[in-house]
Amino acid sequence: MTFESPAMYVFLCFSFILLGSSSLYRIKQYVFLLLNIIFIFLFIAHPRLPSIVILLLWVTSHFLVLKLMLHVRAKRLVFILWLIINLVWFLVSKEYTWITRIFFMGHMYVWWSVLGYSFILFRQIHLSVNVCDGMITDIEFLDYFNYNLAFWTFLAGPIQRYDDFIGQWRLLETTKVNDHERIKGLNRMLWGLIKVVAIAPFFEQYADIKTFTALPNAVNFIILLMSFPLYLYLNFSGYCDVVIGFARSVGFKIPENFRSPFVARNIIDFWTRWHITLSEFFRDYLYFPMLMFSSRYFNALASSVAATFISFFLMGIWHGNSLRFAVFGILHGAGVGAALLYTEFLKKVLSKEKLKAYKNNKIIHIIAVILCQSYVMATFLVFKYPMKDLHQLLDALKGH
Amino acid sequence: MDIHDVIKQLNVIFCEVFDDDSLDINETTTAGSVDQWDSFGHITMILAVERVFKIRFTTAEIAETKKPGQNVGTFVNMIQKKLGKIDV
Numbered sequence: 001m002t003f004e005s006p007a008m009y010v011f012l013c014f015s016f017i018l019l020g021s022s023s024l025y026r027i028k029q030y031v032f033l034l035l036n037i038i039f040i041f042l043f044i045a046h047p048r049l050p051s052i053v054i055l056l057l058w059v060t061s062h063f064l065v066l067k068l069m070l071h072v073r074a075k076r077l078v079f080i081l082w083l084i085i086n087l088v089w090f091l092v093s094k095e096y097t098w099i100t101r102i103f104f105m106g107h108m109y110v111w112w113s114v115l116g117y118s119f120i121l122f123r124q125i126h127l128s129v130n131v132c133d134g135m136i137t138d139i140e141f142l143d144y145f146n147y148n149l150a151f152w153t154f155l156a157g158p159i160q161r162y163d164d165f166i167g168q169w170r171l172l173e174t175t176k177v178n179d180h181e182r183i184k185g186l187n188r189m190l191w192g193l194i195k196v197v198a199i200a201p202f203f204e205q206y207a208d209i210k211t212f213t214a215l216p217n218a219v220n221f222i223i224l225l226m227s228f229p230l231y232l233y234l235n236f237s238g239y240c241d242v243v244i245g246f247a248r249s250v251g252f253k254i255p256e257n258f259r260s261p262f263v264a265r266n267i268i269d270f271w272t273r274w275h276i277t278l279s280e281f282f283r284d285y286l287y288f289p290m291l292m293f294s295s296r297y298f299n300a301l302a303s304s305v306a307a308t309f310i311s312f313f314l315m316g317i318w319h320g321n322s323l324r325f326a327v328f329g330i331l332h333g334a335g336v337g338a339a340l341l342y343t344e345f346l347k348k349v350l351s352k353e354k355l356k357a358y359k360n361n362k363i364i365h366i367i368a369v370i371l372c373q374s375y376v377m378a379t380f381l382v383f384k385y386p387m388k389d390l391h392q393l394l395d396a397l398k399g400h
Numbered sequence: 401m402d403i404h405d406v407i408k409q410l411n412v413i414f415c416e417v418f419d420d421d422s423l424d425i426n427e428t429t430t431a432g433s434v435d436q437w438d439s440f441g442h443i444t445m446i447l448a449v450e451r452v453f454k455i456r457f458t459t460a461e462i463a464e465t466k467k468p469g470q471n472v473g474t475f476v477n478m479i480q481k482k483l484g485k486i487d488v
Contacts, residue, residue: 133460
């Protein structure tokens, strides 16, 4: 089953009826758990059964680690050990061979499906940090499994925080979903589906480097530059519309993941609009801790640039096991670092009034948006195409 | 130290960190209403709070202060808990 397949929507109709009709809170939780397991079974690639067993063992082992952390004093030690083991497991499972071969000889053959691993990892890290820091003092089996395996965010997020998820579940207990909310949710779901199956593929057909190299001119280059980011945005935000809309139709709120990213005026602004829950996760669990630690010993601005760079490098690596995703992360880290330094420079050289005038100046705004989006779209070339295709592209550009 | 004293001290920190002497914060003040209160400014402010109040914030607590809908009031509560003025 794929996200675009009719079976997916039959499953959603089935879930809509079941979740809507189970009035008792506890029953609803069990129904949800069952739906989550059915969803994973339908989506996961062959070999299905061993893949599900491995997935459940991984998730269960983390649940037990959390329970252990809740009962021991050496929480931080347990957390660090778990994190190291879990990161190694993640890198091996997702076949990050360019990283794992630095540490191990050879290459491990991964025969099981790793569907959903990238997002489960985030939820696990978030839970572990919050238990370690004492923000979560108890965790129930059903809450934990439903949070980690929730079918609406299982494939690609948005990354919901645990307290938000639990808060939404508790609300289901006391509030009834009205028809207006249901219709709004279903409308959004339909709009998301249209984006995924009808609009995104239109742009996808132009995201082909060979079309440009066959006829390298300025118009074709602009089409190549814009087509993949637009396809990715429509596909991913469409997916988010479907899951957010569906959840809303059964009375559940999921955080937003996109907010007009193509009007961002710098790369910092871009990441507050594009895959928002991912950038917030990296901000909260990587950038902030690194910046806090480093600023105690070094210059705060230099620390911020370094923390930004490392965060984006790791975020790039998370996107995929090929080296080009690391390059994508480095380019965005450089973009955010440059924006940060430029903002601080403006604060130093301009008075408050002049800085305000600079920010509100429409011409500067338009130029900034064009520059930012050109940079973002160029970095998506690295994200999308393997290095040999990019060499072909560069040769075609030189020839032209 | 009661809530008003905490806000008063916080206001001094905010004026210094966000370089704006005209700031007059209260419990409902949010990041959106203070110019320059971005992620970098947030951490600069938290470090200053740690220094002045002689407390430490954890990663999860800092993440909590950046959640949508959080305001100075959330921050004040956290400071008071750490100073032992509110029973958790």
